[in-house]
Amino acid sequence: MNTYFTRGLPLCRPKMLxxxxVETYLFRVARANGIRYPRLSDTESFRPKLAATALSKADGYPIWSATRLPRSSVVTRVNKIRYCPECMMQSRHIRSRWRLTAFDVCTIHHIRLKDDLAEPVMTKGYKQEGKYFVSSVTDEQLWAGAVCPMPSERRHVEKLWSGFERSIVENDIPGAFEQLTHILFLKALLDAVLTTTREFKAAQKSAAQSTELAQLVEKYHFSLAADFNGIRDFLDQITVTAHRDVVLNRLHRMLTDEMHRPTCFSELPIADLRSRLLTSLQRRAVLADEIPCPDHEESDGYVSLNKAASIIGCPSRLVKHLIDSGVCHGVRSSRLGLRRYLLLSSQAVEACGRWRASVATREQAMNELRIDRRGFLALLRAGLLRPIAVDVYKFFLRADLTDLCQRLGDVSRPFPSKAAHLHSLLGEWIPFGGCYRSASLEVLKEAFSGKxxxxxxxxxxxxxxxxxxxTALERVRRLKTGEIAGHEQENCSSGQLSLLVE
Known part of the structure; x- marks a missing residue:
């Protein structure tokens, strides 16, 4: 029965609300075409045949944009189906925004989302007691056990989510996705701060995370806004050392994660935000004349080597090497017993911080240039990127990274409407090895000259x-052909010379 209806394009194609x-819509399409108890195979056969679902995948992630969301921010289709009872009363369909893990409260009706709905076959545990099917749930079952958030939590979710949900309802999808990027970024930083609090360590697993975050925001008087300025303001409000450390670590991890799997966070200048946090904390340390000396006393606006490294955001060994290399001045030593401690003035910390901000690690360079390992190695082998060795560390001048992009920007042409014949500048036409590698690297250098x-x-x-x-590929072939001809002529010439000598 089901096989018959899943052949070809479905005859009945209800409008997507x-x-x-997408997932529950596909089940709705299946039922509209006479399949009373749809299977996953039925819905999957419909997915590529409908314009509204052709770009979706079986993971069940929302598709507001072609840009991916962080995996931790959404749930797969096998998870529970959450919903707002009042929204369901207005229209019996599941909204994509309810699949966001951090979206706990409907900001339109101020009701906490429930999670007792299921779609047969798809939802894990759909046969459990207390589960209601999307297609047959009653009004009484929708409202059973519904609760509203506490005032502090309501204020918190409204600040973060109300603009996003309003944009979704008004069908401003690009605006909603931009706000969502900022919200998820702020949420990730707040999650990091939350792990340091006593409340988090003692919290029960049943406690809603939005409640814990609301308490955290209220306790430390964080003012949140779902835009880029809101992110910058949040970083400026961090004053607790433990909060600073976990946020710095989270930002560093984001940089690494985005390099391997770019998401919407790649649209944000994560490295600049991390530098901003380091700079603001450095200013506070200078203003407070904070100096964690061996005896933990404050003195004269100097800070210990470890504290300076924490403020700058780099290993203490690197700071020590910068001191020995004369990058910064204003350093004095202090002794406690047989041990000698280095103390840095605020000017020395600023000098080290400026130097650190002027260079990038390998991962940072790849992220800022938006290239993968293949492209990075090609730039290195072609001599277009030159590493700076500092002790055991290697860095790249940010000025060189900017210069590479500027050089191409000056010689580039507009992207054509038909681009099937084009190849990525650092793509597979540059091999890792083989006889064409040297010629390809030479052509890559010529590309930056606009040849x-x-x-x-x-x-x-x-x-x-x-x-x-x-043109680039033909140039590689000509160079390789010329190189081979040159070698043959050289061998021939050397052979004739040897006969004359004899």
């Missing part, structure tokens, strides 16, 4: 925005 979750056409895709960033056409 506002912000409707052949370079095309720029405006919606991309970094070096990932630049492409070459067949």
């Amino acid at each position: 506002p912000d409707e979750w 052949f056409p370079i095309f720029r895709q405006m919606e991309s960033s970094g070096l990932s925005a630049y492409f070459v056409d067949h």
Whole structure:
């Protein structure tokens, strides 16, 4: 029976409702076509055949944008189906925004989301007692056990989520996704701060995380706004050392994660935000004349080597090497017993911080240039990137990274409407090894001089925005052919010379 109805395009194709979750929509399509008890195979056969669902995947993630969301921010389709009772009363369909893990309260009706709905076959544990099916739930079952958030939690979720949900309802999807990026970023930083609090360590697993976050925000008087300025203001409000340390670690981890799996967070200048936090904390330390000396006393606006390293955001060994190299001045030593301690003035800390901000690690360089390991190695081998060795560490000047992008920007052309013939500037035409590697690297260097056409895709960033056409590949072949001919002529000449000598 089911097989018959899943052949070809479904005859009945109901309209997709506002912000409707793709997975439950597919089940609705199946039922509209006479499949009373749809299976996953039925819905999957419909997915590629409907314009509204063709771009979706079986993981059940929302598809507000082509840019991916962090995995931790959404739940897969096998998880519980959460909903707002009042929204369901207005229209019996599951909204995509309810699949966000951090979205706990409906900001339109101020009701905490319930989680007792299930879609047969799809939802894990749908046969458990107390589960109601989306297609047959009654009004009484929708409202059973519904609760409202406490005033502090309501204020917290309204600050973060009300603009996003309002944009979704008004069908302003680009605006909603931009707000969502900022909200999830703030949420990730707040989660990091939450792990340091006594309340978190003693909290029960049943406690709603939005409640804990609301208590945290109220306790430390954080003012939140779901935009980029709100993120910057939040970083400026961090005054507790433990909070600073976990936020710095979280930002560092974000940089690494985005390099391996870019998400919407890649649209934000994470490295600059981390530098901003380090700078603001450095100013506070100078203003407070804070100096964690061996005996933990304050003195003269100097700070210990470890404290300076924490403020700058780098290993103490690197700071020690910068001191020995004369990068910063204003350092004195203090002794406690047989041990000698280095103390840095505020000017020395600022000098080290400026130097650290002027260079990038390998991971930071790859992230800022928007390139992968292949492209990074190609730039190194071509001599377009030159590492700076500092003790056991290697860095790259940010000025060099900017210069690379600027050089291409000056010689590039607009991206054509038909781009099937184009190749990524740092793509597979540059091999890791083999006979064409040296010629490819030579052509790559010529690209930055504008010796052949370079095309720029405006919606991309970094070096990932630049492409070459067949001209580059032909140039590689000519160079390789010339190289082979040169070797043959050299061998021939050397052979004739040896006969004359004899």
